[in-house]
Amino acid sequence: MELILFKVGLVVVLFLISLLIAAYSTYAERKVAAFMQDRIGPNRAGPIGILQPLADGLKMFMKEDIIPQNANRFLFILGPAISMATALMTSAVIPWGPDLNLFGTTVSLQVADINIGILYIMGVLSLGVYGIMIGGWASNNKYSILGSIRASTQMISYELAMGMSIVAVIMTTGSLSISQMVSSQEGSFGMGWNVFYQPLGFLIFLVCAFAETNRTPFDLPECETELVGGYHTEYSSMKLGFYLFSEYVNMFISSAIIASLFFGGYNFPYMQVVQENTSQILFAVICTGVFLAKILFFVFFFMWVRWTIPRFRFDQLMDLGWKVLLPLSILNMLITGFFILLNN
Amino acid sequence: MTNISEDKIKNQLNPGEIVHLEDDLKIYNYLNLGPTHPATHGIFQNVLKMDGEVILDAEQTIGYIHRAFEKLAENRPFYQITPITDRMNYCSSPINNIGWQMTVEKLLGVKTTKRVDYMRVIIMELARISDHIICNSVIGVDTGALTGFLYIFQFREKIYEIYEQICGARLTTNIGRIGGFERDFNPTVISKIEEILKEFPKALIEFEKLLIRNRIFMDRTIGVGSISAERALEYGFTGPNLRAAGVDYDVRVMHPYSSYEDFDFILPLGTNGDTYDRFCVRQEEMVQSLKIIEQALKNLPEGDYHVDVPEFYLPPKDEVYTTIEGLIWHFKVVYGEINIPKGQVYHAVEGGNGELGFYLISDGGRQPYRLHFRRPCFIYYQAYPEMIKGSLLSDAIITMSSMNVIAGELDA
Numbered sequence: 001m002e003l004i005l006f007k008v009g010l011v012v013v014l015f016l017i018s019l020l021i022a023a024y025s026t027y028a029e030r031k032v033a034a035f036m037q038d039r040i041g042p043n044r045a046g047p048i049g050i051l052q053p054l055a056d057g058l059k060m061f062m063k064e065d066i067i068p069q070n071a072n073r074f075l076f077i078l079g080p081a082i083s084m085a086t087a088l089m090t091s092a093v094i095p096w097g098p099d100l101n102l103f104g105t106t107v108s109l110q111v112a113d114i115n116i117g118i119l120y121i122m123g124v125l126s127l128g129v130y131g132i133m134i135g136g137w138a139s140n141n142k143y144s145i146l147g148s149i150r151a152s153t154q155m156i157s158y159e160l161a162m163g164m165s166i167v168a169v170i171m172t173t174g175s176l177s178i179s180q181m182v183s184s185q186e187g188s189f190g191m192g193w194n195v196f197y198q199p200l201g202f203l204i205f206l207v208c209a210f211a212e213t214n215r216t217p218f219d220l221p222e223c224e225t226e227l228v229g230g231y232h233t234e235y236s237s238m239k240l241g242f243y244l245f246s247e248y249v250n251m252f253i254s255s256a257i258i259a260s261l262f263f264g265g266y267n268f269p270y271m272q273v274v275q276e277n278t279s280q281i282l283f284a285v286i287c288t289g290v291f292l293a294k295i296l297f298f299v300f301f302f303m304w305v306r307w308t309i310p311r312f313r314f315d316q317l318m319d320l321g322w323k324v325l326l327p328l329s330i331l332n333m334l335i336t337g338f339f340i341l342l343n344n
Numbered sequence: 345m346t347n348i349s350e351d352k353i354k355n356q357l358n359p360g361e362i363v364h365l366e367d368d369l370k371i372y373n374y375l376n377l378g379p380t381h382p383a384t385h386g387i388f389q390n391v392l393k394m395d396g397e398v399i400l401d402a403e404q405t406i407g408y409i410h411r412a413f414e415k416l417a418e419n420r421p422f423y424q425i426t427p428i429t430d431r432m433n434y435c436s437s438p439i440n441n442i443g444w445q446m447t448v449e450k451l452l453g454v455k456t457t458k459r460v461d462y463m464r465v466i467i468m469e470l471a472r473i474s475d476h477i478i479c480n481s482v483i484g485v486d487t488g489a490l491t492g493f494l495y496i497f498q499f500r501e502k503i504y505e506i507y508e509q510i511c512g513a514r515l516t517t518n519i520g521r522i523g524g525f526e527r528d529f530n531p532t533v534i535s536k537i538e539e540i541l542k543e544f545p546k547a548l549i550e551f552e553k554l555l556i557r558n559r560i561f562m563d564r565t566i567g568v569g570s571i572s573a574e575r576a577l578e579y580g581f582t583g584p585n586l587r588a589a590g591v592d593y594d595v596r597v598m599h600p601y602s603s604y605e606d607f608d609f610i611l612p613l614g615t616n617g618d619t620y621d622r623f624c625v626r627q628e629e630m631v632q633s634l635k636i637i638e639q640a641l642k643n644l645p646e647g648d649y650h651v652d653v654p655e656f657y658l659p660p661k662d663e664v665y666t667t668i669e670g671l672i673w674h675f676k677v678v679y680g681e682i683n684i685p686k687g688q689v690y691h692a693v694e695g696g697n698g699e700l701g702f703y704l705i706s707d708g709g710r711q712p713y714r715l716h717f718r719r720p721c722f723i724y725y726q727a728y729p730e731m732i733k734g735s736l737l738s739d740a741i742i743t744m745s746s747m748n749v750i751a752g753e754l755d756a
Contacts, residue, residue: 033491036491037491037495038494038498142375146375146397146737217560219488226741307490308489308491309560310558310561311487311560312564313563313736314397314738315736316560
């Protein structure tokens, strides 16, 4: 019973944290962009514009909710809903901190420690494309259709390379469970991060993560200068808000996955020393803090890249996915297998 | 039902060429690119026949902001036509203004002083820089790199501040008068120009570093929207777009006006006439413009800031208020009642994006009998379908922005 209560609490907290971080990612994005472009950025709502996300959200709610006449009403509403739901579902399998011993029971700071966590993530990510596809198709607009075609092609192509790059990590860990993947990186004084063992895999995964979240340089599905708004051209009000928001949630979750698969999750150097000298709760808080810091770094990285480089063209995107990343990820898998055999 | 036999596919196709089998059975998608589309930077319409993302055919429509400038000009005194020219290529309106003023001077047979010429050169080169800033940074925006655009736009703002100091306006400048300027450069103008000369090269290099050797940018632009020198000449291309194709034609060099022969500068040339070459040519032209401004500012001769054409300069106020001749003269100037000689002249200047020509026929009245603007954008836009056929939608967008087709000038 306590376990269920704890899990429900964790779900709610995670849900809120995801939303909060996503909301403040929009603010951070604008501030980072402003910094890079030698501007000031939002500074009207609250001190240094800190209430800007709330103002944006309020604005989204106040806008007229338009459903085009020729759109498929049901699917038009379903699109953003799927996008948002899948974006929020992914966080369930991410371990946010080490196990805790509370009142005699061991609880993990993870909503569901399922033994196929990584497959779950890949599955939910694949579902995410339906939101964009359905939304773009239901809008009955040529730009939306082009955007959703681009989105679906891009996501399906990059999922392959992404999956292949994860396979190498799975091979070294020997498990599909994310919590085990994280705890396996504890070695070498908390620095046994996969990124040192799998640099190529990490790069491939990073590139694919950009493609999966539709961020520059892979923001073709929504590139404003070509497709007006891409798949969300016809959307307005909070439906548009859901699409935009789900992108930021996805970015946050992708960063969390990168951090836990390749950057040791909540592991940090001299972890054991800290663990011995602090209370259990404090240690868990520090671990979660470290994990969040890693996540926020990657969120910043996403923005950094977005405001620095141009985007690909569609055929170049496909070339990169199929002709470069996929062979490289398979090569990475082979190399990993070779070293595993060598060690045995 | 195949249009192309298998032999042809084996023998004649180049690698990478796209063929469409069973053309008759296919249903193509027609996409309206414009009139209001974020990437058209103005109001153009392109009806694209698309096979997926590949453009098979394009048909352009013009005239969405046609304001009948040439007809409008027939009913206006000469000095009142200057503000009309502002609204053509509004990215470099001083060049349009000064080009028009020089056309009237040519008709009048007025020879301007060196100081006027040099002042004009400075302003025109500043305008060229601001025009190229917009074009090149917008190529960046259309490839998805917004940062360079906002970063380098600060210098366009500084150039606009200079216009503001010279004539009071920023975008539609209406700068200068027929025969010279209404007032001399004040010290603020000089110091602001010097500031630009000092700071702009650094920003330009930073901007260049952001894009010019960026692999994604190069892949996106090299070989995209290319046009051969022959085709470009056949269409009547001029300016950076022609120079990118490798033809060294520049009005400033071929038919020097406003003492351009005094200055030492290089004409950058491209080789392929593609988007990347156009970008590079414009980038280098900005550097050369800075060089011209530097020379002009250093050698700025002393003298009057306008020549003696009383038809376009109001008499002193005390004369207007005390003598009837002065009052009448003032009245005539404002109403544009001027005896212009009969005749026809063509004068061309190197505008921001090509040869901007003014063909003026005068029958001796207070307004032109006929006036034609040779607008480079109008010519570039003719070639647009040819340049984008067979490429992807993304290529079409950056081809458009790299040609710097400005709707105001296209439609006049």
